[in-house]
Amino acid sequence: MTPPRLEVVTRVTLQTVADRVGVSRMTVSNAFSRPDQLSTALREKVLAAAAELGYVGPDPAARALARGTAGAIGVLMTDSLAYAFSDEVATGFLAAVAHELAPTGLSLTLLTSGERGEHVPARDVPMDGALVYSCGIDSGAVDWLTRRGLPVVFVDQVPVPGIPSVNVDDRGGARAAAQHLVDLGHRRIGIVNREHTDDPSLVAATAAGDLHVSHQRMLGWSDALDAAGLKPVLTQESPRPAEWTAGKAERPEDADARAVREMLELPDRPTAILCFSDVMAYRVVRVAEELGLRVPEDLSVVGFDDSPLARRMRPALTTVRQDVSGKGRAATAALTAAIEAAKTGHKPSRAKRVVLPTELVVRDSTAPPAG
Amino acid sequence: MTPPRLEVVTRVTLQTVADRVGVSRMTVSNAFSRPDQLSTALREKVLAAAAELGYVGPDPAARALARGTAGAIGVLMTDSLAYAFSDEVATGFLAAVAHELAPTGLSLTLLTSGERGEHVPARDVPMDGALVYSCGIDSGAVDWLTRRGLPVVFVDQVPVPGIPSVNVDDRGGARAAAQHLVDLGHRRIGIVNREHTDDPSLVAATAAGDLHVSHQRMLGWSDALDAAGLKPVLTQESPRPAEWTAGKAERPEDADARAVREMLELPDRPTAILCFSDVMAYRVVRVAEELGLRVPEDLSVVGFDDSPLARRMRPALTTVRQDVSGKGRAATAALTAAIEAAKTGHKPSRAKRVVLPTELVVRDSTAPPAG
DNA sequence: CGGTTGTTCTGTACCGCTACAGTAACGCGG
DNA sequence: CCGCGTTACTGTAGCGGTACAGAACAACCG
Numbered sequence: 178m179t180p181p182r183l184e185v186v187t188r189v190t191l192q193t194v195a196d197r198v199g200v201s202r203m204t205v206s207n208a209f210s211r212p213d214q215l216s217t218a219l220r221e222k223v224l225a226a227a228a229e230l231g232y233v234g235p236d237p238a239a240r241a242l243a244r245g246t247a248g249a250i251g252v253l254m255t256d257s258l259a260y261a262f263s264d265e266v267a268t269g270f271l272a273a274v275a276h277e278l279a280p281t282g283l284s285l286t287l288l289t290s291g292e293r294g295e296h297v298p299a300r301d302v303p304m305d306g307a308l309v310y311s312c313g314i315d316s317g318a319v320d321w322l323t324r325r326g327l328p329v330v331f332v333d334q335v336p337v338p339g340i341p342s343v344n345v346d347d348r349g350g351a352r353a354a355a356q357h358l359v360d361l362g363h364r365r366i367g368i369v370n371r372e373h374t375d376d377p378s379l380v381a382a383t384a385a386g387d388l389h390v391s392h393q394r395m396l397g398w399s400d401a402l403d404a405a406g407l408k409p410v411l412t413q414e415s416p417r418p419a420e421w422t423a424g425k426a427e428r429p430e431d432a433d434a435r436a437v438r439e440m441l442e443l444p445d446r447p448t449a450i451l452c453f454s455d456v457m458a459y460r461v462v463r464v465a466e467e468l469g470l471r472v473p474e475d476l477s478v479v480g481f482d483d484s485p486l487a488r489r490m491r492p493a494l495t496t497v498r499q500d501v502s503g504k505g506r507a508a509t510a511a512l513t514a515a516i517e518a519a520k521t522g523h524k525p526s527r528a529k530r531v532v533l534p535t536e537l538v539v540r541d542s543t544a545p546p547a548g
Numbered sequence: 549m550t551p552p553r554l555e556v557v558t559r560v561t562l563q564t565v566a567d568r569v570g571v572s573r574m575t576v577s578n579a580f581s582r583p584d585q586l587s588t589a590l591r592e593k594v595l596a597a598a599a600e601l602g603y604v605g606p607d608p609a610a611r612a613l614a615r616g617t618a619g620a621i622g623v624l625m626t627d628s629l630a631y632a633f634s635d636e637v638a639t640g641f642l643a644a645v646a647h648e649l650a651p652t653g654l655s656l657t658l659l660t661s662g663e664r665g666e667h668v669p670a671r672d673v674p675m676d677g678a679l680v681y682s683c684g685i686d687s688g689a690v691d692w693l694t695r696r697g698l699p700v701v702f703v704d705q706v707p708v709p710g711i712p713s714v715n716v717d718d719r720g721g722a723r724a725a726a727q728h729l730v731d732l733g734h735r736r737i738g739i740v741n742r743e744h745t746d747d748p749s750l751v752a753a754t755a756a757g758d759l760h761v762s763h764q765r766m767l768g769w770s771d772a773l774d775a776a777g778l779k780p781v782l783t784q785e786s787p788r789p790a791e792w793t794a795g796k797a798e799r800p801e802d803a804d805a806r807a808v809r810e811m812l813e814l815p816d817r818p819t820a821i822l823c824f825s826d827v828m829a830y831r832v833v834r835v836a837e838e839l840g841l842r843v844p845e846d847l848s849v850v851g852f853d854d855s856p857l858a859r860r861m862r863p864a865l866t867t868v869r870q871d872v873s874g875k876g877r878a879a880t881a882a883l884t885a886a887i888e889a890a891k892t893g894h895k896p897s898r899a900k901r902v903v904l905p906t907e908l909v910v911r912d913s914t915a916p917p918a919g
Numbered sequence: 920c921g922g923t924t925g926t927t928c929t930g931t932a933c934c935g936c937t938a939c940a941g942t943a944a945c946g947c948g949g
Numbered sequence: 950c951c952g953c954g955t956t957a958c959t960g961t962a963g964c965g966g967t968a969c970a971g972a973a974c975a976a977c978c979g
Binding site: 571572573574575578585586587590610612613614615616 | 956957958959960963964965966
């Protein structure tokens with residue numbers, strides 16, 4: 178015996194509309210998805226009936242299953258979305274991706290690398306492909322993606338054979354930045370880097386995937402400094418913000434500031450500092466000011482990225498420009514191409530590797546050393 | 549005749565695994581999704597077989613269809629994602645949403661309100677519910693969402709009966725800001741607002757949905773100014789950045805700067821300025837500096853939002869704090885509740901309306917007028 | 920006028936999974 | 950040895966679409 182309780186809202190599906198108009202379900206489907214498959218007159222009639230019945234359109238989930246495409250791509254980011262969103266470089270990248278994606282009809286789903294409870298985004302979210310951005314390969318997330326057989330593009334990661342990647346010329350940019358200081362006459366140069374390692378084997382290993390960028394920049398700085406016979410004063414940033422959630426105390430910043438202060442209070446303090454990012458450069462400038470040092474008279478500071486902050490700061494920051502939007506565009510293009518290729522069964526003979534150029538932008542935060 | 553061409557990669561599904569182990573497909577499904585439904589021994593055997601066959605787990609799309617849930621929520625934002633991402637208030641909100649969402653297993657899909665080509669995100673993306681954030685209701689997107697019968701929560705929008713909403717006390721905050729200036733002794737006060745309207749009927753109308761916030765703030769400022777018998781010097785911001793895409797010239801900023809400059813060059817220039825946002829306040833300070841005016845000695849400036857920029861600026865900005873993270877949390881909570889309610893068929897008797905408090909934060913950008 | 924072509928609509932067979940009802944086997948008290 | 954509550958597993962019937970191979974019929978052509 179069927180339960181007497183009537184379904185209050187019987188879901189309106191293709192069939193409902195089809196019955197109403199007196200055509201086959203397929204015709205209704207075509208009316209919505211392939212207008213060229215039926216006469217205009219009938220299509221209008223179907224659409225009218227659909228509107229009347231409150232049928233909005235093909236159910237996205239059902240369509241995804243039947244078509245075999247999800248209509249969305251994922252962006253795999255740091256576990257801490259708070260970090261990702263507060264970083265102007267990351268958001269600029271995302272904006273470019275979103276913008277580039279729009280005309281393709283694909284939408285953008287944010288993936289965290291962390292596995293909260295039973296749910297693993299990289300495994301459980303329907304998508305047609307994914308961008309792996311600024312996140313360690315160590316997180317199982319990348320594994321899930323590849324195991325699912327999803328097209329993937331690496332951004333700012335260590336390139337891996339067989340996987341398309343987009344990078345910027347971090348090393349070259351860093352080299353130019355360091356050379357700039359050398360050319361200005363600086364001999365004691367400090368470096369404020371993010372967590373990184375000098376051991377290439379470690380960097381190459383999957384466990385240190387997201388250190389790639391800092392390592393490359395370090396290499397670039399060393400290129401120029403070594404050539405000039407200089408040895409930098411190092412300062413490492415505290416480890417990456419693991420569980421740095423919105424609203425909590427900002428550990429990394431404090432640790433950073435302290436380290437920089439120590440460096441600037443050395444008897445033989447550096448006359449110039451190379452920084453991993455504009456944000457770090459900003460912090461360095463603040464610390465310098467607190468210590469009564471003028472920038473650039475007493476201390477030259479160079480950033481990296483040329484984020485909006487660099488222009489906003491005073492003094493305006495000398496930095497290395499990378500084309501964040503271009504990176505987003507290139508990554509998106511590479512991914513959509515890979516998705517297309519996967520669809521048609523084509524095996525991309527060689528995974529494309531894109532390396533975008535960087536460019537030194539000299540502004541007001543660098544000058545020859547005093548004395 | 550079936551095509552002789554063999555399927556190169558036969559897709560591995562539940563059935564494949566089931567056949568291999570010699571159990572029913574249902575058992576394999578349970579092994580993955582409901583471990584308590586079978587013996588541990590068998591489950592392990594199934595999992596092992598799955599691993600061996602390269603079966604990653606239930607296909608998300610198929611699962612979504614069968615279960616009737618998409619496992620994702622959408623956030624409807626301005627057409628220009630570039631704008632959304634470059635705004636610290638918006639990104640802070642998003643970060644909070646993402647963070648709050650994580651434990652629920654829901655992921656986050658970005659929806660643009662614009663309809664590019666045939667694809668309309670709000671209609672075509674599988675999701676269980678959506679947040680409507682900082683986007684005009686005029687865009688058909690909201691219509692699509694509601695027509696689909698999706699649970700929706702409005703954030704910073706004009707509250708609509710029957711729809712849960714989260715707002716902050718914009719008016720109260722603005723009032724406090726204006727009162728602060730009045731109390732300091734200012735009599736000539738300028739206002740730099742975003743596009744807005746004074747016509748309440750227009751604001752209430754759907755066509756002007758995203759002007760709600762600017763209108764509320766305007767009301768708040770007026771509350772205090774009117775009470776003090778003052779009439780503000782108005783300056784409107786240019787219209788919202790319609791097609792302000794990444795990398796393009798930044799029109800709004802320029803227009804803004806020009807307008808502010810005009811205001812500050814008046815013979816009877818204001819001694820204090822109230823701004824719609826911290827970003828605008830920042831621009832005002834820059835213009836003032838260019839004109840040789842000192843802040844706060846010659847000009848007091850008040851922002852809104854208390855975004856990170858406010859603390860970063862020099863002088864540190866007096867502003868009105870709103871709890872962006874709290875807004876994100878509240879919105880997410882409201883949405884998940886609504887989704888839950890929808891699932892169990894419960895009709896939420898009354899849509900909840902949350903209004904978060906605001907608080908004046910006095911820093912260094914305001915002082916009594918000179919003379 | 921037979922044959923080819925084109926348009927418009929239909930029928931069937933999935934897509935891969937889950938809900939739910941049901942069956943078989945087992946343990947156990949009486 | 951029967952009845953009965955558990956536990957472990959299975960079968961069926963969808964979820965709501967789309968792909969693709971026809972079928973019906975008109976138009977066109979030599």
